[in-house]
Amino acid sequence: GDSVTQMEGPVTLSEEAFLTINCTYTATGYPSLFWYVQYPGEGLQLLLKATKADDKGSNKGFEATYRKETTSFHLEKGSVQVSDSAVYFCALSSASKIIFGSGTRLSIRP
C-alpha cells in the first residue's frame, strides 16, 4: 500500500541555520504531496503542497519539490527561526484519504 517515510527526529538547530527534512514515498498512481505542521498545543495545518511531478510548493520560507524520479519531497528552509519549532509531517493523498509519515520534531535554539 501507499506509504510515507520521513527523517526521524528530533532535529535541533540554531537560529538562522539551514533546514532539510527528508521525505520519501511509495504510491501507485500520481498522488498529491503535502507538508503539514503541528505547533505546540495547536491543530494540524497545511504548510505547503505539490500536485504533480516537478511542482514546487512554498510557504513561509519553506519549500519542497515533487521529485517523481526519486519519489521524494524534501522540506527545506534557508534560515530557520525559533518560531519554526514544531512537528512536521510529510503526507500524500491516497484515493480520498491522506497518509502521513510519523513526523519530525524540530527544535530551534536562539
Add this chain to the structure above:
Amino acid sequence: DTGVSQNPRHKITKRGQNVTFRCDPISEHNRLYWYRQTLGQGPEFLTYFQNEAQLEKSRLLSDRFSAERPKGSFSTLEIQRTEQGDSAMYLCASSLGQAFSYYEQYFGPGTRLTVT
C-alpha cells in the same frame, strides 16, 4: 466560517466506558474524515463520509467504533467499551469532494482521549 470544530477537546474516561465525540465541519464541505493520532506518530485514517454515506472504513476501526453523519452535516464517533489502547488524539477533517478527486482537507483541533 470558523473552520472545523470538535467537542469535547479533552475526555478522560475509565476503561470499559463508552465515549462519543462530535465534529462540526466547514459548512459547505460535503466530505468529513476521522483520523487517530497516537503519541509520537502521524495521524492514521479511520473513516470518511460523503454527505451522509460512510464510503470507507479502515481496518483500524474495530467493531467497538462507530461513526455517523445522519444529516450530512455534523458527525459523531462513538467508542464502546473503551480500552487503554484507545487513548489518542481523534482528529476530524472536512473537504469538498467528488468521486475520484482529491480536495484539500481542513483539520479540526482534535479531541484528546485518555482511558484510565
